[in-house]
Amino acid sequence: MGTPATAPRKNTVRLGDRVFSGLSKGSGIALLVIMAAIAVFLTIRAAIAIAHNEGNFLTTFQWDANASPPVFGIAVLLFGTVVSSVIAMTLAVPVAIGIALFISHYAPRRLAGIIGYVVDLLAAVPSIIYGLWGALFLVPHMTGLFDWLDRFFGWTGIFAYDGTPARSLMTVGILLAIMILPIITSVTREVFKQTPKAHEEAALALGATRWEVIRMTVLPFGRSGIISASMLGLGRALGETMAVATVLSPSFLINASLLESGGGTFAQNIASQFKEAGSMGRDALIASGLVLFVLTLLVNGAARLIIARRKEYSGSL
Amino acid sequence: MSQTTVTEEPPRPRPSVRPTTLRRPRLPGWSRGALLLGSAAIGTATGLVAGLESRVQWGLIAALVFVVGGFALTSAVEGRRQAVDRLAASLVWTSFLVAVLPLASLLWETIARGIPGVSWYFLTHSMNGVLSWQDGGGIYHALLGTVQQVLLASVIAIPLGLLTAVYLVEYGSGRLARAITFFVDVMTGIPSIVAGLFILSMWIMMMGFGYSGFAGALALSILMMPIVVRSTEEMLKLVPNELREASLALGVPKWRTILKVVLPTAIGGITTGIMLALARIAGETAPIILLVFGNNMINGNPFEGAQSSLPLFVYEQWAFGTESAYDRAWAAALVLIAFVMILNLAARAVARWKAPKSGR
Numbered sequence: 310m311g312t313p314a315t316a317p318r319k320n321t322v323r324l325g326d327r328v329f330s331g332l333s334k335g336s337g338i339a340l341l342v343i344m345a346a347i348a349v350f351l352t353i354r355a356a357i358a359i360a361h362n363e364g365n366f367l368t369t370f371q372w373d374a375n376a377s378p379p380v381f382g383i384a385v386l387l388f389g390t391v392v393s394s395v396i397a398m399t400l401a402v403p404v405a406i407g408i409a410l411f412i413s414h415y416a417p418r419r420l421a422g423i424i425g426y427v428v429d430l431l432a433a434v435p436s437i438i439y440g441l442w443g444a445l446f447l448v449p450h451m452t453g454l455f456d457w458l459d460r461f462f463g464w465t466g467i468f469a470y471d472g473t474p475a476r477s478l479m480t481v482g483i484l485l486a487i488m489i490l491p492i493i494t495s496v497t498r499e500v501f502k503q504t505p506k507a508h509e510e511a512a513l514a515l516g517a518t519r520w521e522v523i524r525m526t527v528l529p530f531g532r533s534g535i536i537s538a539s540m541l542g543l544g545r546a547l548g549e550t551m552a553v554a555t556v557l558s559p560s561f562l563i564n565a566s567l568l569e570s571g572g573g574t575f576a577q578n579i580a581s582q583f584k585e586a587g588s589m590g591r592d593a594l595i596a597s598g599l600v601l602f603v604l605t606l607l608v609n610g611a612a613r614l615i616i617a618r619r620k621e622y623s624g625s626l
Numbered sequence: 627m628s629q630t631t632v633t634e635e636p637p638r639p640r641p642s643v644r645p646t647t648l649r650r651p652r653l654p655g656w657s658r659g660a661l662l663l664g665s666a667a668i669g670t671a672t673g674l675v676a677g678l679e680s681r682v683q684w685g686l687i688a689a690l691v692f693v694v695g696g697f698a699l700t701s702a703v704e705g706r707r708q709a710v711d712r713l714a715a716s717l718v719w720t721s722f723l724v725a726v727l728p729l730a731s732l733l734w735e736t737i738a739r740g741i742p743g744v745s746w747y748f749l750t751h752s753m754n755g756v757l758s759w760q761d762g763g764g765i766y767h768a769l770l771g772t773v774q775q776v777l778l779a780s781v782i783a784i785p786l787g788l789l790t791a792v793y794l795v796e797y798g799s800g801r802l803a804r805a806i807t808f809f810v811d812v813m814t815g816i817p818s819i820v821a822g823l824f825i826l827s828m829w830i831m832m833m834g835f836g837y838s839g840f841a842g843a844l845a846l847s848i849l850m851m852p853i854v855v856r857s858t859e860e861m862l863k864l865v866p867n868e869l870r871e872a873s874l875a876l877g878v879p880k881w882r883t884i885l886k887v888v889l890p891t892a893i894g895g896i897t898t899g900i901m902l903a904l905a906r907i908a909g910e911t912a913p914i915i916l917l918v919f920g921n922n923m924i925n926g927n928p929f930e931g932a933q934s935s936l937p938l939f940v941y942e943q944w945a946f947g948t949e950s951a952y953d954r955a956w957a958a959a960l961v962l963i964a965f966v967m968i969l970n971l972a973a974r975a976v977a978r979w980k981a982p983k984s985g986r
Contacts, residue, residue: 329881333793336786337806340855343848344809347816347824354827407721415718431729433902433970435909437937438959441944442732445952453682487728518711541815548817550912551937555944576819580915591831598823602816609815613808
């Protein structure tokens with residue numbers, strides 16, 4: 310049976326194979342190392358800053374990181390980041406679902422292709438250009454809307470408006486909504502397109518109108534896709550820097566009115582304070598960046614988990 | 627079989643008037659156009675009478691009348707279900723129009739305000755010695771910086787990204803591969819400013835290097851890597867297994883199979899992905915502010931000294947807040963958008979040109 314002289318060589322891998330698989334595995338590991346390094350380096354600098362902080366990092370309404378002793382807190386930044394992102398989400402998600410439905414179910418086929426293409430192109434417009442447009446075009450055009458909101462809803466306090474330039478969290482939220490629209494649209498559109506044709510045809514055969522088809526087959530099928538797309542959009546909105554830095558007129562106060570200027574976001578604060586920051590100031594900015602990092606990590610991780618679960622699920626459909 | 631049912635059911639009283647058709651009444655085809663005209667007229671009339679100066683308000687009133695009127699009319703004639711259907715269709719169309727307006731305005735403003743400023747002089751001169759309120763100056767230093775930083779970033783990110791994707795598709799399985807896949811996805815969502823802060827804390831604060839184009843390129847490569855991995859992975863998965871098996875059956879080592887068979891097959895899609903990633907990082911501003919710092923003069927050496935870049939140039943000019951600086955900002959924004967769009971269109975052209983022929 311076996312001829313010992315020419316026994317099949319076991320476990321001998323060619324040198325080229327070993328090098329190549331080692332390289333590719335190594336770069337995969339390098340990627341993980343980078344992720345870990347981001348967390349580690351930011352944490353080290355953040356720990357230094359927080360150790361020297363004379364205020365409360367979470368509740369202080371102040372950012373004097375360059376003073377001695379340094380006093381700074383992220384309360385205002387957290388508020389501004391969350392509020393502007395929530396405004397962006399509430400505006401963008403319904404519209405994005407509308408556009409996605411328009412592309413997948415309403416528009417004439419030809420037009421749908423072109424629009425899908427344009428949406429993808431718009432996702433590539435750099436954020437600084439949105440910022441420039443927002444600051445020089447959107448801000449002056451917001452005053453009419455804000456006056457109107459103030460006239461009818463000013464009594465709520467949230468929509469009070471004093472007529473100053475509209476460089477407020479609301480304008481930021483609207484601009485962010487415009488910016489995250491393409492990404493939410495393109496993800497939901499892909500999900501809607503995967504709706505099983507049989508489901509839709511079954512609904513049509515039962516005499517459903519087009520809207521009933523969408524409500525009974527497309528939306529339930531795409532629900533997790535919509536959720537994860539929205540969270541991807543949220544991740545973008547949370548970390549957006551330039552558009553906020555150009556539009557917002559920042560201050561370290563929480564203004565009850567969303568229409569009046571003031572407030573700030575993590576990313577905007579880092580970008581606008583950086584040039585004046587000394588070494589402690591930089592560490593403080595890094596500490597706030599760490600909070601932003603963790604926040605986006607959670608949101609994106611959750612979105613990806615939902616997508617992954619859906620993948621397993623839809624395999625059985 | 628019909629006998630049983632007939633015997634059990636009592637005869638129904640017949641309606642006095644027999645319907646001539648089983649269909650429900652429908653609105654005639656021209657009703658939609660009429661409604662559109664009518665609501666436009668109402669919008670204009672209300673606007674004129676109430677003295678609303680903003681045309682946007684006229685449009686909004688007309689749109690509201692159109693949607694509500696359509697709903698009421700349909701529900702009166704065709705019934706509630708049809709009316710809801712009509713309403714949903716109107717809302718979908720409206721959301722499309724609502725989204726198109728700002729995006730169209732963005733492109734229009736950039737082009738209209740940018741074109742006067744773009745000239746050969748603008749492209750070939752730096753801002754050296756030009757004060758913020760003066761006309762003139764150009765973006766040569768910024769263009770140079772952007773190109774160098776993007777190239778350096780891709781030199782780092784493309785090999786790492788390609789190899790990682792190869793690992794995930796060809797070698798990886800189990801825990802490590804799953805972890806890498808997950809973190810690549812998460813990495814896609816890292817805010818650019820966080821990537822900038824990371825390089826700042828490591829490269830500049832810890833290792834003591836100064837501001838340079840290279841530091842910016844490091845941060846950009848972190849942003850670029852996951853995009854390259856993702857798109858390459860998708861493309862490699864599309865390569866049919868028969869090709870790999872045929873090559874391996876001929877005794878070709880696996881690494882040569884990957885290099886000579888798998889990668890060349892997917893090269894079109896991979897190129898597209900890389901170009902899209904380039905377009906994405908070319909427009910990044912935040913890490914550049916932190917790491918490259920900005921410079922009005924031409925600095926051809928990305929490894930030493932502050933540089934500039936196109937997005938940073940736009941930001942700086944905006945921050946000056948003078949009319950001539952705004953003009954420069956718009957012109958540079960136009961150049962940047964053209965740069966990004968050309969990369970995008972070229973990427974899609976490559977994708978179409980190299981697309982696997984169907985029916986093979």
